[in-house]
Amino acid sequence: MSHPTDLRYTNDHEWLRAEGGKATVGITHFAVEQLGDITLIELPAVGAAVTKGTRFGTVESVKSVSDLYAPISGTVVAVNGALKDRPELVNEGPYADGWMITIEPTNAGEVEELLTAAAYGELLASQA
Amino acid sequence: MSDAPRKRTPLWDLHRQAGARLIDFGGWDMPVQYKAGTIKEHKAVREAVGLFDVSHMGEATLKGPRASEAVALLATNDVAGAPAGKAVYTLLCRPGGGIVDDCIFYKRADDHYDVIVNASNTAKDLAWMRECVGSIVPVDDHSDETALIAVQGPKAVALVDALAGGGLAAMGSFTFTDATIAGVRCMAARTGYTGEDGFELACANAEAPRLWTALMDAATPLCGLPIGLGARDTLRLESRLPLYGNDLDDTTTPLEAGLGWAVKLDRHAFLGKDALVAQKARGLTRTLTGFRIDGRAIARHGYNVVDRSAADPVIGTVTSGGPGISVAGSIGLAYVSPAVAAAGTLTIDCRGTDVAATVVKGKFYRRPGA
Structure with missing residues (x-):
């Protein structure tokens, strides 16, 4: 399975797209494959503060429930409201319509601490 | 995690080719889902037909x-009193009433029974049967030579019947017969684990890929799918x-689990009978209770049922839970006291959030016409 080369990644299988001083976050194709069909996604409200490495939401699938961890600290400036009624968008396009939140970073330098696409590829290879 | 290689059914290669995601299930490398995913697989069984590889289950004679005499002692249900050709769901109980396993016996004759047991319990069950009745009848294990394929859904019976050249559609529920299906010798039972009509087909391992492929070829034009453990x-x-x-487990009894219909306290003597008679006379302290949560929150296995006004707020435990796919809301089963069940509402601690649930009597889903 491929993962986009222009994103950054976490060990928990979240992705982050840094654009125009903001960062959009979702979960990777690998995470989606592990979860199976997603039935419920709980996300914070716009304006909420998130802290790097701590829980910001929950994904329920048919088989399991998983926490979402913030890749960086900051303030939530956008939430993908479509996921409330159509959580399957994450299964269908984890890097596109399945995005979850956009964060205004407290410290833009935290982005550089995340895994590069190459490093994430190595992580996936080690878990295969 | 054990380093032992996972066991593979004779259909493992076909599952891989079909794009199955394989997981460890009790030491077996089993499909949890195929490419379609759990929800589509579930709907295929409700609306058309699905094929399940359940070859990991245990078979004995x-x-x-x-x-x-042996099966009467082992089984809570009246297996020995059933006519030949009947498949009988039963519990195997310990003397204290705890459940060793639930399983289906197939009565071929008064001196010949087959039994199919849960995969994860096969070794335990065979040891239990041999311990209890091994001195009066041999318990022969065919698990390693036998494949089992379930064909389930509204289109299942016609599909299997056609591949058998007819004769199977007239079979009654919970009966079985030996049949040749797509050229493969099978034991065909009108049983299943989905709430749909259909068959479970047991055959020799070597024949299983041929049978699976023939069934799949017939199912595909009917919008049928292979079905993983998730669905x-x-x-x-x-x-x-x-x-x-x-x-169910070794600490729960059939009466607590709502399986009293499969326990014949007024007929034969069986292991656990005295304990179950006493439990019935005493009254139950807990009962397996169905519930529905409006909305999408899911109460999963192990979550607590709570009463925040009680000194000890934990008043029960969820044993199964998941999203309703053919029914609204999310659904589950929990052990609570009969008084709590009768009150009609439950509060379940879903990862730190108290969620209200409504008690549901009977099946969540009942197929049209059933």
């Missing part, structure tokens, strides 16, 4: 002049069929 679980839960290891 009890054959000998005292076989009926097997959502299907059985909607139909309120218990799962050993979740809803």
Whole structure:
């Protein structure tokens, strides 16, 4: 399975797209494959503060429930409201319509601490 | 995690080719889902037909002049009193009433019974049967030579019947017969674990890929799919069929689990009978209770049922839970006291959030016409 080369990644299988001083976050194709069909996604409200490495939401699938961890600290400036009624968008396009939140970073330098696409590829290879 | 290689069914290569995601299930490398995913697989079984590889289940034969005496002792249901050709769901209980396993016996004759047991319990069950009745009848294990394929859904019976050249559609529920299906010798039972009509077909390992391929070729034009363990679980839960290891275990009794219909306290003597008679006279302290949560929150296995006004707020435990796919809301089963069940509402601690649930009597899903 491929993962986009222009994103950054976490060990928990979240992705982050840094654009125009903001960062959009979702979960990777690998995470989606592990979860199976997603039935419920709980996300914070716009304006909420998130802290790097701590829980910001929950994904329920048919088989399991998983926490979402913030890749960086900051303030939530956008939430993908479509996921409330159509959580399957994450299964269908984890890097596109399945995005979850956009964060205004407290410290833009935290982005550089995340895994590069190459490093994430190595992580996936080690878990295969 | 064990380093032992996972066991493979004879259909493992076909599952891989079909794009199955394989997981460890009790030491077996089993499909949890195929490419379609659990929800589409579930719907295929409700609306068309699905094929399940359940070859990991255990198969044994009890054959000998005292076989009926042996199964009467082991089984809570009246297996020995059933006519030949009947498949009988039963519990195996310990003397204290705890459930060793739930299983189906197939009565071929008064001196010949086959039995199919849960995969994860096969070794335990065979040891239990041999310990209890091994001195009066041999318990022959065929698990390693036998494949089992379930064909389930509204289009299942016609599909299997056509591949058998007719004769199977007239079979009654919970009966079985030997048949040749797509050229493969099978034991065909009108049974299943989905709430749908259909068959479970047992055959020799070597023949299983040929049978599976023939069934799949016939199912595909009917919008049929191969079905993984994920949908097997959502299907059985909607139909309120218990799962050993979740809803049943060595500490629960059939009466607590709502399986009293499979316990014949007024007929034969069996292991656990005295304890179950006493429990019935005493009254139950807990009962397996169905519930529905409006909305999408899911109460999963192990979550607590709570009463925040009580000194000890934990008043029960969820044993199974998942999203309703053919029914609204999310659904589950929990052990609570009969008084709590009768009150009609439950509060469940879903990862730190108290969620209200409504008690549901009977099956969550009932197929049209059933």
